[in-house]
Amino acid sequence: MSLLTDIEKVRAEFDDRLQSAPAGDDSFEELRIAFLGRKGKLAGLFSQLGSVKQTERPLTGKQLNELKSYVTERLSEFQSASAEAPEVVADIDVTLPGDPVPHGSIHPVTQIENEVKAIFGRLGFSVFYGPEVETDRYNFEALNFKPDHPARDMQDTFYLGQEQLLRTHTSNNQIHAMEQMDPPLRILMPGRVFRNEAINARSHCQFHQIEGLVVDRNTSMAELKGTLTYFARELYGPDTVTRFRPSYFPFTEPSAEMDVYWGLDTERDYRITKGTGWLEILGCGMVHPNVLEAGGVDPDEFTGYAFGMGIDRMAMLKWDIGDIRYFYEGDLRFLTQF
Numbered sequence: 001m002s003l004l005t006d007i008e009k010v011r012a013e014f015d016d017r018l019q020s021a022p023a024g025d026d027s028f029e030e031l032r033i034a035f036l037g038r039k040g041k042l043a044g045l046f047s048q049l050g051s052v053k054q055t056e057r058p059l060t061g062k063q064l065n066e067l068k069s070y071v072t073e074r075l076s077e078f079q080s081a082s083a084e085a086p087e088v089v090a091d092i093d094v095t096l097p098g099d100p101v102p103h104g105s106i107h108p109v110t111q112i113e114n115e116v117k118a119i120f121g122r123l124g125f126s127v128f129y130g131p132e133v134e135t136d137r138y139n140f141e142a143l144n145f146k147p148d149h150p151a152r153d154m155q156d157t158f159y160l161g162q163e164q165l166l167r168t169h170t171s172n173n174q175i176h177a178m179e180q181m182d183p184p185l186r187i188l189m190p191g192r193v194f195r196n197e198a199i200n201a202r203s204h205c206q207f208h209q210i211e212g213l214v215v216d217r218n219t220s221m222a223e224l225k226g227t228l229t230y231f232a233r234e235l236y237g238p239d240t241v242t243r244f245r246p247s248y249f250p251f252t253e254p255s256a257e258m259d260v261y262w263g264l265d266t267e268r269d270y271r272i273t274k275g276t277g278w279l280e281i282l283g284c285g286m287v288h289p290n291v292l293e294a295g296g297v298d299p300d301e302f303t304g305y306a307f308g309m310g311i312d313r314m315a316m317l318k319w320d321i322g323d324i325r326y327f328y329e330g331d332l333r334f335l336t337q338f
């Protein structure tokens, strides 16, 4: 057992005893003698310093000195606090329960967002945030949506006058990220998005997405599949089965959607998976060369892959929440359940 370990033990013991010591001069004296006295714990440790290996001695000595000033300081704080402590009034019933202190809780959407960030964090992704108020260029044009492209109809946009709009997806961040940073990039971009949709239990005019973007010299569809399969297994468990279906997005080529096998055991499974057992959880693909170019990245040198997922629905699935509107009403009776 090294002396360093003993030092930490003595520190922990001191903290313990100090915390439980009743205020007063007697406690102070008792602790002072036990730790700083001539035959106290610290003297004991100092006497062992001679037998520590030469190479470890400077560090051990330093730690020991630190412990000594720590104990000395804490004790003198304790002494002055004791001196100021008011006399205990005998008729306070200390066994009465305290007043509850209201505390907040983490929004379910934020919880999922944090979980996703943590998983991709372990794969080396960092987090990047872009604006919610956007221009057509970042939300559509630079993402390879041509002006009359029918894909623009996929998303009902809120326009703010002529120039600006509320972003309809977090893919706008792809362009900002490429403009602001040089590749290689490996980033996760969470945020709120807006679509002019009727509000009901299943859809809302605002919701949340997390976008992912990797730009590097040798990325591939294989890496995309490996990364996203790993993600699904981290999120839903190691036995999670996934599949990729070909799809279409203007900003990726080829494009795909990833499903996880949810199961078909209960009535709820039927409802959620529309009787297929499969659940679509994200869209993805290899970044279109036009998009790389729009972001100032040379498509002859770099390739990229991207993915995007909706987190409100993930939270609804996790906690069996039947109505997306709860997320935006700020009702504490709902929020404090998570």
Ligand code: DAH
Residues within 6 Å of the ligand: 168, 169, 170, 171, 211, 212, 249, 252, 282, 283, 284, 285, 306, 307, 308, 309
């Ligand atoms: N932006 C798409 C949406 O809002 C989601 C998406 C699909 C993002 C494919 C991507 C992607 O990055 O590669 O539905």
